[in-house]
Amino acid sequence: MERTGAEIFVESLRKEGVHTLFGYPGGVVLNIYDVLYDSDIRHILVRHEQAAVHAADGYARATGEVGVALVTSGPGATNTVTGLATAYMDSVPIVVFSGQVPTHLIGNDAFQEADIVGITRPCTKHNYLVKDVRDLARVIKEAFYLARSGRPGPVLVDLPKDVIVGRAEYVYPEAAKLRGYNPTYEGHLGQIKKALKAVHESRRPVVYAGGGVILSNASRELTEFARRLRLPVTTTLMGLGAFPGSDPLFLGMLGMHGTYRANMAVSHADLLVAVGARFDDRVTGKIDEFAPNAKIVHVDIDPTSISKNVQVDIPIVGDAKNVLKKMLGLVHGPEWEARDEVLREWHAEIEAWRRAHRMDYGQGEDVIKPQYVVEQLHEATAGRCIVSTEVGQNQMWAAQYFRLEEPRCWLTSGGLGTMGYGFPAAIGAQAAFPDRVVIDIAGDGSIQMNIQELATAVQYELPVKVAILNNGFLGMVRQWQELFYDRRYSHTRMDVAPDFVKLAEAYGALGLRATRPDEVRPVIEQALAHPGPVLMDFHVDPEEGVYPMVPAGAPLTKMLLL
Secondary structure, X not given: OEEEHHHHHHHHXXXXXXXXXXXXXXXXXXXXXXXXXXXXXXXXXXXOHHHHHHHHHHHHHHHOOOEEEEEOOOHHXXXXXXXXXXXXXXXXXXXXXXXXXXXXXXXXXXXXXXXXXXXXXXXXXEEEEOOOHHHHHHHHHHHHHHHHOOOOOEEEEEEEHHHHHOEEEOOOOOOOOOOOOOOOXXXXXXXXXXXXXXHHHOOOEEEEEOHHHHHOOOHHHHHHHHHHHOOOEEEOOOOOOOOOOOOOOEEEEOOOOOOHHHHHHHHOOOEEXXXXXXXXXXXXXXXXXXXXXXXXXXXXXXXXXXXXXXXXXXXXXXXXXXXXXXXXXXXXXXXXXXXXHHXXXXXXXXXXXXXXOOOOOOOOOOOEOHHHHHXXXXXXXXXXXXXXXXXXXXXXXXXXXXXXXXXXXXXXXXXXXXXXXXXXXXXXXXXXXXXXXXEEEEEOOHHHHOHHHHHHHHHOOOOOEXXXXXXXXXXXXXXXXXXXXXXXXXXXXXXOOOOHHHHHHHHOOEEEEEOXXXXXXXXXXXXXXXXXXXXXXXXXXXXXXXXXXXXXXOOOXXXXXX
C-alpha cells in the first residue's frame, strides 16, 4: 500500500515506539504536522527549536530511550545545532528531523534553505539527507539504530518537502544493515583477566566511573564490583548517580571541582580502573601529572576514546555492563577474600583526606548560601527526584551538594557546557515521568537563555520546579575574574534582570522568592506542594565561590580550598 512521506514518517516513529515528540512547525513540514494531528504520538510544542532538542535530550537521559525532535528548514534547523552538539559531547541518543526545501531547489538559495547536513556533520554521530521517499523508512530505521547502538549519539535526518509529500510503498525494515558498523559489546576475555590481575596486585586502587556506566545501565554491576572488592569509587560529572552517593566507598566527584579526597586518592593511586569515562581536561588537570603512579585500565565501547588523552596500560573495548558482568563472574575464590586486610591502610589514608578537608560552607542568619539551597532541595525531596542543571556555579554546587543515589536522575551538559540546557531538559524528563518531581537548578544568567519555555511547561501542565540561585552575576566567570583577573569583573554583572516572580506569573506559573535563609525551606515546601510549574528565586551571596577548585592546567593536588 502506498503512503505519503509524511504518513511513512509518523508510522515509522510508531514502529520505533516513539510516544513523545518535541517540535516546532514550519512551512516545509506542515504535511507531517497534518498527519500528526490524527496520530496518537504526543507532540509538545516548544517555543524555540534549541529547547526541542534539549527536551528530547532530557527525555532520553531520564528514560534510556531515544529522544526525538522535529523542526522546519533553515533557521529552524540551524537552531538545533547547539542541542545536537550538546548530545554529541555527552553521547545521548536522539534523532532530530529537520525539514528541507524541495530537492530541486537545494543549492539555489531558496527561501529558508540551509545546508544542515553539512553544518551538523561534525556534531552528529551520523546524518542523512533523504532524496527519495522510497528510502525514507529505511533511513529512519537506521537513524534510530545508530542513535541507540554502540556509543550512543545524535542523528539528524533532513527531509526535503518533495520527499514528505511524495508517495511510496511502505515496508518498515525489521533490522538496520550498515556495512562497516559493528560495535564491540563483548570485552576481550584475556584483557579482562589482565585487568583483574592488576586489581588483585594493587594496594591503592581507585575506580573512575563515567557517564558510559549510566548509558549502558551498568550501575548495579559497578556497585557490586566495587563493594565486593572494596574499591573506592570516584566519578566524572556525567557519572554522578552511577554509584550511590551515600556509599562509604564513594569519594565524590573528580577533577576541577572534585572533592579533596577524590583528587588526592587518584593522585596517589597505583591502579585506576576507568569505566565508561573520558579523560576530559576538567578531570585530568595537568595531564602529565595525572595519576602519575597508576597503572590504568580503561573500559569503553568506543575504541577511539582509549589512549586519546591519557596512555592506557590495559584497554578493554566493550560495553560497560557486559565487561563488569564478566569481571564479577571471575572474582570468586579465596584469593579475593583477603582484600579488606590488603586495602585497610589505603582506606585509612582516604579517610584522613576526607576528615582533613570536608565539603563545607558557613550558613549565617542573614545571607543565603547557594550550597544551603541545594542541600535543602535534597532534604525536602529526600533525594527522590530528577535534577537538571544549567551550567556554571549552579551546576557545580548541585554536583557537590545534591547527593545522587540512582542513575538517570542527573541531567547536565557535561561535555559542551551548554547554558540554557537545564530547563528544557527538565521539561523533557517531566514529559516522560509526569508523576515524578523534576527540579532544574539554575543561575540567573543561564535560566534567561531558555526561559521562554515556561510557556511550554504551563501549556502542557508539566510541573517542573526551577530553583534560581540568583547572585546577580555570571557567577563562574566572575569567580575566575576574582581569582585570576584581580577582581576586574568585566561584563559579568547582571545589572538588569527580570523580576522572576512577576515573570513566572506572566506565563501563568507560580513565582516564589526567598531573600533570607529562614525563607528557603518554606519556599521549597510551597513549590513542591504546588501542582504546576514554579520559579523559585533565591537571592544568594553574590560573591560565593565554588571550592575546591583546581586552576586550569594545574595538577589535581594543587587545589584551592577556600
